[in-house]
Amino acid sequence: MVTGFIIEKLGVLPISELSIIFQIGLMIVFAGIFAFIFKLLKQPRILAYIVAGIILGPLVLGIIESNETILALSEIGVAFLLFFAGLEIHLDSLKKVGKSSIFIGLFEVTIMVIISLAIFSAFSKTNIELLYIALVVALSSTMIVIKSLSDRDQLRTLHGRMIVSILLIQDIIAITALAMLTDTVNLNAALISLGKASLFIVFAIILAKVAKPIFRISAKSNELILIITLSFLFLFSLSAYSFGLSIAIGSFFAGVALANSTYKTEIKGRVHSLRDFFGAILFVSLGVQLTIISSNQINFLIILIALIMIIKPLLIVMLTRIGGYTDRTAFLTGNYMGQSSEFSLILITQGLILGQITNEFFSVLVFATIISMSLTGYVISFEKGLYHKYSKFSRLLKKVPANNEMLVYGLNKKRKKIILFGCHRMGSMFLKKYKGDKNELLVIDFNPEIIKYLMKKKIPCLYGDYGNPEVFETLKFLNPEIVLSTIPSKEENINIIKMVKTNNQNNIVVVVAESIHDAIELYHKGADYVVVPKVVSGEGIFDIISALKKDKDAVKKKEINQLKKAHHYLFNPDKK
Structure with a gap:
């Protein structure tokens, strides 16, 4: 290799004798360089690290080769990543997973596994290889998808909440x-492993309870809580290993054990840098282990990506439509999920360490993951254009039974004075305060669960997508005096303003904006009033501070009660 020749000429040790410290140093330097480049390209850091490994590894420069020490450091990286994944799996998040999300998550994985097994059986793959293929195909990236939703401020939208729940199931x-x-890997071995895992969970619960007072005392010292957390992590990992399970499983349950801890935020803050460091080592080493794919594997790779x-x-x-959601919600949910997962990379790395898959097979799966992750950002950024094209062919999906297409109550010929778009956060609070004739009000929402509860409370409502032309025709027909939109989407609010004002210029339109810039634009488009939650919060803070000075306990208690009432108003109709 040219690089090897240059290094040796400079008087440095030959590549085969490079110290592990020098190798790690090169890995971190290259990881930093490519992380910066990929940041400019708006690509995930995981891909930057893998590419850095490809450059350093046998495929390009050949400076570093995989060895036992690097593999050991990679396992530590897996341990830290799964420890953090465990910290996010707490009881509250599990309780928030709806039936529809469970249905979609389970059926998606099951059907994709069946499809993968059926297709790739023709490629003369072993049973264990087929299993790894199925997992790579079925799972989507929690890290990339949540980052994309967060960047677009869509985590709180209906499709955002559904996606997060589906990812949790995955x-x-x-x-x-x-x-x-x-x-x-066979049925008996799998059952034995599950049995061992069950025993380990019992052991982990006991260990977590014993650790509580230790963390309470350690929290007083920043250095001590870091060391205790690391001790806790490796104690779980070693315990899992002694149970015949992988170190990764022990790390995950160490995180789960601390997920509901009072000191969770402090723990994450202290260990975060170590996770980033060893995570970089993990994904760089993953790139180092990649080999050239032979020409007879190209078709396999193309089908995998498809x-x-x-x-x-x-x-x-399709599954989202069957769950009773609109075309738009279904499209957005599916559009975000078109990539493989970082969990897939961890799984196939474990398969390589266990000797269950070859380097070439490993390389194909990693390249498929890299390509799908790389293209995700572009696919999501073109979601409007893709949805426009998709909507032309969506009539084919009309044949798919949607359980809630006809969710409607109280939509008679009588004119509605007020139409409320969106009844999740601000909308539900408005509805709670509304004292007028409910028959003069109509709520439009694209969450079938909300519409079902409104129907139980005998509040006129219509299940529909805000962008659906039929919904706008209904709006035009009813000719309301006031239209209140709590939808955060600027584009949808502009459409609502246009429709209302075209129908009757004197009608009042109140909308919500995420930023001051959006609010000004909405005013120019014809909105009569624009609510900017952040600005409203800022203006009201002075009144809150004054009230807190008088009686902070009373203010806090009142606010908590109001929030609880607003949260439970729709979903606990029988409770006062």
């Missing part, structure tokens, strides 16, 4: 698969 399936993947980026999103769209 993560649980991935952890279960990780527990079942042992040196010998399943991940085309078939899987379409399946999620």
